Amino acid sequence: MGKLDGKIALITGGSEGIGFSTAQRFVIEGIEHVFITGRRQQTLDEAIKKLGNKNITGVQGDVTKMTDLDKLYDIIKKEKGRLDILFVNAGIGDLAFLQDVTEEHFDRSFNINVKAVLFTVQKALPIFVDGGSIILNASVGSIKGYPGESVYSASKAAVRSFARCWTVDLKDRHIRVNAISPGLTDTPALGAIAQGEAGELLANLMATAPISRLGTPDEIAKAVVFLASDDSSYITGIELFVDGGLGQI
Numbered sequence: 001m002g003k004l005d006g007k008i009a010l011i012t013g014g015s016e017g018i019g020f021s022t023a024q025r026f027v028i029e030g031i032e033h034v035f036i037t038g039r040r041q042q043t044l045d046e047a048i049k050k051l052g053n054k055n056i057t058g059v060q061g062d063v064t065k066m067t068d069l070d071k072l073y074d075i076i077k078k079e080k081g082r083l084d085i086l087f088v089n090a091g092i093g094d095l096a097f098l099q100d101v102t103e104e105h106f107d108r109s110f111n112i113n114v115k116a117v118l119f120t121v122q123k124a125l126p127i128f129v130d131g132g133s134i135i136l137n138a139s140v141g142s143i144k145g146y147p148g149e150s151v152y153s154a155s156k157a158a159v160r161s162f163a164r165c166w167t168v169d170l171k172d173r174h175i176r177v178n179a180i181s182p183g184l185t186d187t188p189a190l191g192a193i194a195q196g197e198a199g200e201l202l203a204n205l206m207a208t209a210p211i212s213r214l215g216t217p218d219e220i221a222k223a224v225v226f227l228a229s230d231d232s233s234y235i236t237g238i239e240l241f242v243d244g245g246l247g248q249i
């Protein structure tokens, strides 16, 4: 028996990084079907292949585009008729010091990390089952003040706030909403940031964590499985940190 037997799930941004590892864990835990999304068709196709092609549907689309979200939920409704688990994972972590922040940087971060999170959840509600589990991917940045992360951290603090408020908004439907907050995690996104000027900043930051190494995407995925499954049936509205202690000291 898997922890997610018989469940239908959606993971936004499931073709790489934390989303992909979570799809792998969902499959291990017996998920009935998982939908994953991403903008690049080829990356999505490769992910589906790695996941074994079974019980997986890849839907190409951009979560910041409302028409793409509508198309995504039309497909899920047509293929499965319902969703039990929603992992709102797609997001970006672009860094900029206050003096360098542009309107474009602000809009890009808030469009995907905040606006798209809201409408991904809102548009899921008509097919989301009562008693289901919604997990929002925030970040340890939501409670910290790291250099160059003001816009990113503010966007992730908004995500944490969404989890708190939606727990109440969805109370009558017994839908649990939790945020998961990874620390520095070894994904393509972090790799890209670490190659630039921010590399030294990130290395210094990592050294301050009690567990002074990057987290693996699978370490985050295992915690998502916990929040998605009945193992967390009495847990809602929380922010679960999976950060090697980075934000806890």
Ligand SMILES: NC(=O)c1ccc[n+]([C@@H]2O[C@H](COP(=O)([O-])OP(=O)(O)OC[C@H]3O[C@@H](n4cnc5c(N)ncnc54)[C@H](OP(=O)(O)O)[C@@H]3O)[C@@H](O)[C@H]2O)c1
Residues within 6 Å of the ligand: 012, 013, 014, 015, 016, 017, 018, 019, 037, 038, 039, 040, 041, 043, 061, 062, 063, 064, 089, 090, 091, 092, 093, 112, 137, 138, 139, 140, 181, 182, 183, 184, 185, 186, 187, 188, 189, 190
């Ligand atoms: N890695 C870390 O250290 C870390 C730490 C804290 C929090 N997080 C959070 O964890 C989440 C995942 O991060 P990650 O590091 O795993 O990122 P990643 O390695 O860049 O993977 C991101 C995934 O999301 C997809 N994606 C990106 N933009 C999208 C969009 N507009 N619409 C649909 N799909 C999109 C990507 O595919 P396409 O590019 O093809 O669209 C890819 O599948 C983010 O919310 C991030 O803020 C990460």
